[in-house]
Amino acid sequence: MKTDIWGTVNLPSPGIEFHDVVRHRMPFPSFRFLAEMLCIDEDLLGKRMGMSSALLSNATTVGFFPLSESRRLYGLIVALQASCELFEGDVQAAGVFLRSPLRCFNSNAPLEMLITEEGASAVIDLIGQLEHGVLT
Template identity: 30%
Template sequence: MNVGTSYKPPKHLVGQPDGLLATLSLPKQPVDAHKETLAGFSYEVVKKLSTMAKIDEITIFQLANITFTKRKIKSENVLSSEQSIKLYVFIRTLDATLQLFDGDFSTAIQWLKSPSRALGDESPILMLSTPPGVEAVMDLIGQIKHGVIP
């Protein structure tokens, strides 16, 4: 990413004002997101993300740190509120990371899995298990986006 150049959204997100969240029909506003995560996301969100990212559903659950019984989730067709919260955090973080890498899912996921000196040599994906960890990752993404490399 060149400093001083304007951001050009990835082609597949053009026309989607809120990026990945809008593409997956998930709310961006915190109050709406709160309500939807408590109600539980449809399993369709995982299927859509799997298709878009070209990674299998099990990997999405692993990346989002969600323990699950695939048979149970598929039969109920809805995630628990705890699973939905973890998935929402992962998708929000992935969305921010995709903006750094011009919509390249494989590069974004690789970055999330790689240790970062700015995060105490922890990988961003492992930091998503706590609210302070999520905040640290989102802060780091914001710093990189604005050319401030810690």
């Protein structure tokens, strides 16, 4: 079963239109949807994504995230979509996977790896390996 994370968080699929959303800053309600989908408190999600309480408070007030955090949230959505595909549409299983510490990430959860582009690439690579049964 295919789960459309993009539609669930009220964002267009990756492409030009989504590029414009990220460039103009990710809306705070999308973050709220992500926290709900991952069954994680908004403050804890922000912390795991490397966001300060002050930044989250400001995003709540203005309704948008700065560009760097918008890019991190983009990485989270990509990872969540890939995880949902790995777990055949099971959003809860995908959330558990993203929140669980893994030895291959030095006991960090994939969610914590999404702070950097390199970490996000490593998470997506791992999901691809798991999907194809190729582990190194």
